[in-house]
Amino acid sequence: MSEQQADAAIDITDVVCPITFVKVKVALEDLADGQTLSVHLNDGEPIQNVPRSLKDEGHKVTSVHKNDDGTYELVVVKGGLNA
Amino acid sequence: MAVDYKALKATGMMRMKQKDCISMRLKSVGGHFTAAQLRAIEQVADKYGHGYVHLTSRQGIEIPYIHVQDIEAVKADLAKGGVENGVCGPRVRTITACQGAATCPSGLIDTVKLANEFDKRFGGRELPHKFKFGFTGCHNNCLKAEENDMGIKGGVKPSWQPDNCTYCGLCEAVCPEQAIKVDAAAQQVTLDEAKCVYCGKCIKSCPTDSWTGENGCVISFGGLYGNHIAIGRHTLPLIVNEEKVYDVAEATLQFFAANAKPSERFRACLERVGWDKLEKALEGVV
Secondary structure, eight states: OOGGGSSEEEEOTTOOTTHHHHHHHHHHHTSOTTOEEEEEEOTTHHHHHHHHHHHHTTOEEEEEEEOTTSOEEEEEETTTTTO | OOOOHHHHHHTTEEEOSSTTEEEEEBOOBTTOOOHHHHHHHHHHHHHTSSSOOEEOTTSOEEEEEEEGGGHHHHHHHHHHTTOOBOOOSSBBOOBEEOOGGGTOTTOOSOHHHHHHHHHHHHTTOBOSSOBOEEEESSTTOTTOGGGSSEEEEEEEEEEEOSTTOOOOOHHHHHOTTOOEEEETTTTEEEEOTTTOOOOOHHHHHOTTOOEEEEEEEEEEEOOEESSSEEOOEEOSOOBOOHHHHHHHHHHHHHHHHHHOOTTOOHHHHHHHHOHHHHHHHHHTTO
8 A cells, every 4th residue: 555545644754752653643543443544754763663662552554665765654554453 | 917808809898998998799689679678788888887878880789888897797787688798709790680571561581580590500609700690681782781791681583474464564674684575576574594683673563473483592702891891792593491591601601610711801711712612612502
């Protein structure tokens, strides 16, 4: 699933941990279970920590794409691990 | 009669600048002290010391300003509170540990249990020079395993199974060593085991639990952090069997005792006789 097809998108490349995950959580709150969010994030701490926190809270990452500039595009399904 | 400070040092009585005073080192394993022990220490520090303690760099406690004449009385008071004296000099020294898997969400091994078992088996053993063991529960390395003569770090050996894998590529993205390659088109995931540092990030992040693993110990040898600084080296694969960890430690101490010159640290000994010699000595053990 590409970024364009996600139900919402968020860019967290301008913040650092723990605000990265806070912004993702806030964005997910606006969605219903089963809807998708595209997350634009940096390499390093964000890619190490944000997906793990998503898993802990029951959201399912379905695709990870590495961009040429070293950032990532990640698609997550809200509540996807509880289904 | 002259005070034999060398003999005192062996039992953790550290000579101070101040005449006839020692700083009394107390026994610590993994930095745990019970409330009852702390109460006994508090009373001694007030009665015989200067009303304070010093927390050492290796998770221990020292009570400064104990007069040499009071040593026996202080030891008796401390013993009533379940407090023993520490050690210094050429022997196995205080064993350090993070809180580990018993309480820490990141912990992969029970560092406190292991540290106590090590203390039972090896604590205080006489050697050519000091020898330090340190335990850290995971790859975050809060307890700095590699600065010890032998460091033990919790790790997890990952393995992948295809059943639920969606080939999303997250494991490849989170792997700090670029050891994982995901080929979604070919539906293949490969792990370069030589690159894996057993951190378990692939397992923790995998949305479908396609990565699982077995926890164990990653051991480093020859760390130093004093006059000379050297980082301990990893020469063995992850060890899952707990008994084998004790066997490796026993064989390592025996190697050190047999090969080091007096007052030669383990690292210097390894550099002189060759790392391959230790590897050979441990071959039969692991």
